[in-house]
Amino acid sequence: MSEKCSATKRGEYWATVRANKQIGERFYRLGLEFSGAGAEAFARVQAGQFAELDLSSAALPSAETIPQELVDAAGRKILLRRPFSFADVDTRDDRTLVDILYCVVGPATLRMTTLAAGGSVSVIGPLGNGFRVPDGKKTALLAAGGMGAGPLQHLAKILTADFPQIDAVAFAGAKTAEELPFERRLDKIAQQLEFSLPEFARYGVRSLVATDDGSAGFAGPVTDCFSEWLGKSDLAGESMVIYSCGPEQMLARVAEIAKTRNIDCQVSMERRMACGIGICQSCAVECRVADSAETVYKLCCEDGPVFDSKEVVF
C-alpha cells in the first residue's frame, strides 16, 4: 500500500453527513461525503490513517438518552477535535464517501450521535501513516479488539482490491456479544472460521469472533483465539503479516505472540491528541531505538498511528 497510495495533501475540509446509523447500544457508523478538494484528499486514504473532527458545535442528544455515567460530563463545552480512523472509503464520481465506526465514550462522541444527514462537519485530514503491506506476504491476519474493527474493515477492503495474492483472516473480540461493534447480532455465532461477519465477508475475508464472557464465539480474549488459530496453522511465520487495532493491553499481547512466532506485526496505537498534525506533542508513544537500550517518544499522529510492533514499548 505504501507504494500504491501516494501521500495526499492534508488540510481542513468540510464534509456532508450522509448517515449516522446506530448499530449497537453504544455503536454508530457515521457516513460522510466529501466533494471538491476534500474528495481528492480523502480518495486514497490508507487503512489506519485518521482524521480530526470538530464536534464542538454538534448538539447534545435529549437528556433521557444520555447514558448515566456521561450525565455529568455531557454539558461540558468541547474544545478540541477528536481523532477517528475510517471503516470504509469509497469514491463515486467526483465525491469521496467515508465511514467512521465510533463508540459513545464521552461528551464529544455523545454529541456526535446527533449529527444528521444533510448537516456538515469540519474535518482535518487525512493524517498519519496507515498499515503497510510488506513484500512477499501470503497471509494477512487482522486482529481487532472492540472498536479496532473499524480500520481493519477498511484494510480488508484494500487487501482484497489491491493485493489479491494475499489471503486475509480477521479475528474480532470484545468483552461481550453486546460489545462487538457489528450490525449483526452475534450471540449465537459459532466458534468456527467462516464468513460470519458481513463487514469482513463482503471482501471475501473469513472471520473468527471471541468474547471474554463467552457470549459469542470463542470464550476468552481474542488474543487467545488468535494464538490458538496460529498454533493449529502450518503457515510459515515469514509468509504472514499481522495487523492489529484495539486496546493497548491487547496490542501488547498480539505483539508478544508475533515476536514468539517471528511474524511481522503492525499495531495501530491510540493516544489523547490535541492537534493531530505534529505540533502539540501530546500523543507520545514510547519507542525503542535500534541496537540500544534507549527509548524515544514518537508521535502517534505523525510517526503512527500504525507502528511496527517491535518498535513500541508496551
Place this chain on the structure above:
Amino acid sequence: MTVSRFWFMEETVDIPVDFAGIRLANPVFTASGTSGYADELSDFMDVNALGGLVTKSITVKPRKGNATPRIVETDSGMLNAIGWANIGLDAFVEEKLPALDKLSCAVFVNIAGETIDEYVAVAERLATAEAIAGFELNISCPNVELGGISFGTDPSQVAAVTSAVKRAVGEKILMVKLPPAVTDISVIAQVAVDAGADALSLVNTFTAMVVDIETRKPVLANKTGGLSGPAIKPIAVYLVNKVYNEVAKGFGIPILGMGGIRTASDAIEFIIAGASAVAVGTANFIEPGCAVKIIEGVKEYCVRKNIANIKDLVGSLNQDLTD
C-alpha cells in the same frame, strides 16, 4: 484586504506594528508550542501572512518530554504537560533554522533550560542567526521539574536569568514570558524590564490539575499541567491590562498578549487592554489557519472604527464608566 463601504470606493488597510524596534506586517503571532517550527502549520495557512511566530521551546540538549497522558481537555480549555519535548539546539540549527530563514514574518525562538547557563548557551548560539528576530525567554513553564516557572516566580532569579540572556542575545530582541499565577505579576514584569527585557509576553498557562474520581489519581502523568484555551482569556486580558498600566506603558515596553485567543474579537480585546501584538495558541490545534482569519478580522475592525494606525488601539481601554 479590501472592504467595500460604498459602491464607488474600496478601502484597504494595513496594520503594521512596531514591536521593540522591528516592524511587523501585523500584530498577530502564533504562540510557542502551538506552531511547531512553522513547517507543521504550512499545510493550513500561509505562515508569511503572520506578523510573527514563536517556535517551540528549544533546550541545549534534546528532551524526550514527559510520560503520557500529556493532555486532558477541560471545560473550554485544556491542560498540557509536554515537558519541553524538543529536538535540541544542534538539530534545531541544522534541520529547522534554514526553513525559518526563508520566512518573511518575524521569528522568535522560545528558549528554555534548567540552569541559567543552559538558557545562555541557546541564546549565544542563535544570537547571530539571521533567521531570528528575537527570543522569548521561557521562565514560566509549569511542567518541568527544573527551570521554567521556578525561575519566573522568584524575582531574584528573573533578574539573574534575564540579564544573563540579555548579554548573550546581542542585537536581538529579548522578550520575557511571564508566569500568570504569582502574587503580583507586575513585580515580576518590572524586574524583567529592569534586567533588560525588550518586550514582555503574557500569559503562559496556569498550573492546574484534573482528577479521575474513579481512580482518585491525577489524569496527567505529570500530575499537573498548564491550563490554556478560552477558559483563561478573561484572566489573561486582566493581567495584560495590569502589566500594561503598571509597567509596560511607562517604560515603552511592548506586550505580546495571549491566552485563549480564537477570534479577531478576542485579539482586539487584548490590544485594547494594552498588548502591542497578540499570539494565537491553543486555537491552532483546532483551527490551524485561524490566525489568518484573525488578521483579516482585525483589519476589518480598524476600517469600521476608523483606526488609521493600530498603535492608537493599543491600551485604549475606555476608563469612562458613564454611558
